[in-house]
Amino acid sequence: MLHISKHNLLSLLTHASSSWQVFCPSKQGSTVNFGWFEGTVDTVAIPVNSCKGAFLPQTEELFTYRGTPETGLSLTGGFDGQKPVLIFFARPCDARALTLLDRVFLEGEYADDRYRSRRARSVVVTVGCKSPLDTCFCTAFGIGPDSKAGSDVFVYEDETSLYFEPLTEGGAGFVAAHLAYLAEGGTPVSVMEELRRAELPLAGRIWVEGMAEMLDSMFDHPVWEKMSARCRGCGACTYLCPTCYCFSVFDAPRGTHGKRYRSWDSCQFSDFMLMAGGHNPRPTRKERVRQRFMHKFNYGVKRQGDYLCVGCGRCIRACSVGLHAASALFDLKEAGR
Amino acid sequence: MNDLREQLKEAVASAFSQGRVRSFVCLERGFYPFATMPAILHSGSDADRVEIGLADAPLLAKYLLDMPKPAGIVVRSCDALGVSRLIRDRRVKREDLYIISISCPGVVDTAKIPMSMHRITALEKAGDALIVHTALGPTELPWSSVLLDRCLACVSGAASTDADVVLDDGRGKPPAPVDYSEIDEVEHMAPDERYAMWEKEFAKCIRCFACRNACPACSCRKCSLDLPEPEWLSRAVILPEQFMFHFTRAYHVAGRCVGCGECERACPVGLPLMKLNRKFTRDIETLFGVDDARIPRDVEVLGTFLPDDPEEFC
Amino acid sequence: MSLDWQPKIVGFTCNWCSYAGADLAGTSRMSYPASVRIIRVPCSGRINPVFVIRAFQRGADGVLVAGCHPGDCHYSTGNMYARRRFLIARRFMEYLGMDPARLEIHWISASEGQKFQEVIKNMTDRIHAMGPNRKMREIL
Numbered sequence: 001m002l003h004i005s006k007h008n009l010l011s012l013l014t015h016a017s018s019s020w021q022v023f024c025p026s027k028q029g030s031t032v033n034f035g036w037f038e039g040t041v042d043t044v045a046i047p048v049n050s051c052k053g054a055f056l057p058q059t060e061e062l063f064t065y066r067g068t069p070e071t072g073l074s075l076t077g078g079f080d081g082q083k084p085v086l087i088f089f090a091r092p093c094d095a096r097a098l099t100l101l102d103r104v105f106l107e108g109e110y111a112d113d114r115y116r117s118r119r120a121r122s123v124v125v126t127v128g129c130k131s132p133l134d135t136c137f138c139t140a141f142g143i144g145p146d147s148k149a150g151s152d153v154f155v156y157e158d159e160t161s162l163y164f165e166p167l168t169e170g171g172a173g174f175v176a177a178h179l180a181y182l183a184e185g186g187t188p189v190s191v192m193e194e195l196r197r198a199e200l201p202l203a204g205r206i207w208v209e210g211m212a213e214m215l216d217s218m219f220d221h222p223v224w225e226k227m228s229a230r231c232r233g234c235g236a237c238t239y240l241c242p243t244c245y246c247f248s249v250f251d252a253p254r255g256t257h258g259k260r261y262r263s264w265d266s267c268q269f270s271d272f273m274l275m276a277g278g279h280n281p282r283p284t285r286k287e288r289v290r291q292r293f294m295h296k297f298n299y300g301v302k303r304q305g306d307y308l309c310v311g312c313g314r315c316i317r318a319c320s321v322g323l324h325a326a327s328a329l330f331d332l333k334e335a336g337r
Numbered sequence: 338m339n340d341l342r343e344q345l346k347e348a349v350a351s352a353f354s355q356g357r358v359r360s361f362v363c364l365e366r367g368f369y370p371f372a373t374m375p376a377i378l379h380s381g382s383d384a385d386r387v388e389i390g391l392a393d394a395p396l397l398a399k400y401l402l403d404m405p406k407p408a409g410i411v412v413r414s415c416d417a418l419g420v421s422r423l424i425r426d427r428r429v430k431r432e433d434l435y436i437i438s439i440s441c442p443g444v445v446d447t448a449k450i451p452m453s454m455h456r457i458t459a460l461e462k463a464g465d466a467l468i469v470h471t472a473l474g475p476t477e478l479p480w481s482s483v484l485l486d487r488c489l490a491c492v493s494g495a496a497s498t499d500a501d502v503v504l505d506d507g508r509g510k511p512p513a514p515v516d517y518s519e520i521d522e523v524e525h526m527a528p529d530e531r532y533a534m535w536e537k538e539f540a541k542c543i544r545c546f547a548c549r550n551a552c553p554a555c556s557c558r559k560c561s562l563d564l565p566e567p568e569w570l571s572r573a574v575i576l577p578e579q580f581m582f583h584f585t586r587a588y589h590v591a592g593r594c595v596g597c598g599e600c601e602r603a604c605p606v607g608l609p610l611m612k613l614n615r616k617f618t619r620d621i622e623t624l625f626g627v628d629d630a631r632i633p634r635d636v637e638v639l640g641t642f643l644p645d646d647p648e649e650f651c
Numbered sequence: 652m653s654l655d656w657q658p659k660i661v662g663f664t665c666n667w668c669s670y671a672g673a674d675l676a677g678t679s680r681m682s683y684p685a686s687v688r689i690i691r692v693p694c695s696g697r698i699n700p701v702f703v704i705r706a707f708q709r710g711a712d713g714v715l716v717a718g719c720h721p722g723d724c725h726y727s728t729g730n731m732y733a734r735r736r737f738l739i740a741r742r743f744m745e746y747l748g749m750d751p752a753r754l755e756i757h758w759i760s761a762s763e764g765q766k767f768q769e770v771i772k773n774m775t776d777r778i779h780a781m782g783p784n785r786k787m788r789e790i791l
Binding site (some may be wrong): 409532577585613616625 | 736
């Protein structure tokens with residue numbers, strides 16, 4: 001298998017960034033975050049945010065308009081082909097989450113142009129998770145430290161080197177373009193074995209079997225009241241979640257010109273469902289918390305055919321009051337008994 | 338510690354049995370057995386769930402807003418300041434509250450426990466050490482090295498006296514000396530360097546509003562930043578809007594920030610929000626001769642003036 | 652920066668003193684740079700420092716906050732509150748990396764048309780020398 005010494009990783013990425021937009025984790029102050037490559041990379045920590053921002057940026061300008069009905073209107077700033085995206089060091093959960101976002105943005109009657117264009121030529125390089133965190137529970141969703149779904153290249157990491165296993169045509173292309181940095185030889189058998197055996201501490205506590213069907217009859221269950229009582233109503237869980245995809249489109253008018261933006265939005269915000277006439281179908285935190293988990297564990301299964309959660313544990317780390325997918329699955333299971 | 342917990346459980350149960358409260362906010366065991374989370378109790382029979390909160394204990398004051406009154410609350414001194422804030426802001430009435438104050442030796446920040454020690458099964462305080470139990474056996478860490486940042490600036494670990502029940506086991510953390518050196522550091526930077534630093538910090542902000550929603554001084558029913566019209570803040574996460582947001586948030590709590598640091602604890606991306614809040618606190622102390630601006634007063638510092646306030650404008 | 656660049660200054664002036672002072676400067680035919688755009692507010696106590704940030708965001712190179720002299724407020728004490736607020740808000744802007752010279756606070760009475768003229772002239776000169784503001788500014 002082709003491999004690279006960890007010391008040379010930065011030069012590979014620097015080279016890669018001439019033909020790719022590299023999205024990778026790096027240390028930002030006190031945390032490690034996914035972001036566009038700026039000369040540093042952190043391959044150890046699992047970033048606080050997900051890599052969805054590479055394909056669905058938190059805020060993007062759709063166009064700038066100028067003029068009045070009298071003078072005529074001109075639009076500028078459409079989306080043009082940029083360098084293809086390279087996700088460097090997704091985790092198996094991240095890669096799998098991208099396949100779930102694909103179902104939302106690429107399948108069905110309407111495909112999202114920008115998402116499609118960014119995603120089409122992208123390469124996802126995933127590293128096997130050798131040391132899952134206390135917050136990891138991907139195995140509940142059929143993912144594991146060595147899962148390859150959604151990845152184009154899979155990387156095995158030992159003490160000194162990274163071994164590249166191309167899985168798709170795109171992945172093979174990426175590896176071929178960087179042969180100068182890679183040496184031939186060796187199969188990281190022990191790492192592969194280690195990944196297969198890696199245990200997730202939460203595995204025994206989380207259960208999703210039949211969850212979707214169970215929730216069918218739990219819309220009015222008092223458990224939502226109980227769970228949402230401690231919710232602070234911020235959007236940290238949704239913004240950091242790799243499978244949350246809600247956005248809103250809005251204008252920033254400035255006299256005779258302005259911009260139209262698209263930004264992430266969160267179902268946890270009080271004004272998310274607020275109608276122009278003042279009616280709010282989800283007036284309290286109970287409805288909003290219920291919406292979040294019903295979407296993940298019930299509506300998602302019906303609409304996209306799968307749970308919209310990959311067990312990455314980001315909401316566990318993000319929530320300051322311990323209201324997250326793992327605690328929800330646990331509480332719902334207890335309540336539905 | 339256990340004694341304190343037993344006393345607390347009893348106090349909560351009797352608050353219900355004496356008809357003093359209809360609801361009670363406290364901490365209970367979280368999803369992770371070593372951490373705690375907020376619980377709102379509606380009956381004395383739930384009092385067994387009450388925990389002191391050794392690690393990752395959220396502050397509770399703000400839950401009072403939505404609870405059926407009279408409402409009970411367990412507070413440590415930092416949380417007591419938050420409750421006092423809500424009372425001074427006329428968001429809750431003192432007579433509608435039943436306050437149990439407890440002494441606090443500091444709260445552990447599990448994020449400060451080295452990663453090598455993950456798979457924590459239990460945490461235990463033993464004297465000046467935290468014992469971290471993992472599958473590999475116990476490890477001792479110095480107590481002061483694992484405390485939440487807010488504990489490092491603690492007003493006092495002794496139980497607050499403005500309470501209906503005071504439970505103090507005498508093991509409260511001594512008050513921390515006031516230290517503004519991190520503010521000085523920022524002030525000593527060149528303006529452009531300072532701007533670049535904040536630009537970098539704010540670029541991380543995902544505007545999830547965790548800071549605002551956790552803050553006991555941010556208690557408006559409808560936040561101006563959520564209003565579609567007039568649109569003071571759009572959903573766009575671009576730098577000018579980030580400055581707008583962070584200026585507005587910090588200025589809005591200027592003179593009212595109790596220094597509890599819950600905003601910083603709630604921030605999922607680790608912004609140094611207290612560096613913003615404490616700049617105001619320090620300036621208010623030096624400019625207006627206020628002694629410890631964290632302590633809520635009946636008259637707000639910015640809701641009053643002195644004829645001989647410093648005159649810098651002409 | 653082009654040679655004929657002129658700074659944009661947003662002036663928040665109170666209705667009773669500073670706006671009247673500006674009016675006096677105008678009716679007395681005192682000339683001052685056209686760089687200032689005046690927004691009349693009831694009292695300097697009405698000026699939320701967030702207005703200042705919004706002005707910088709939307710393209711101001713300088714902001715003037717003007718009210719009655721302390722002690723002369725039409726509402727008796729509005730400007731005293733404003734003074735406290737801007738003492739801390741200006742320091743905070745500086746802390747965020749803004750040049751505090753871009754925000755000036757002056758007490759200008761209804762009879763001080765000449766003072767208004769001088770304030771605008773001096774401020775325009777200073778900001779002209781500093782160049783356009785790029786901090787906190789939206790690009791649109």
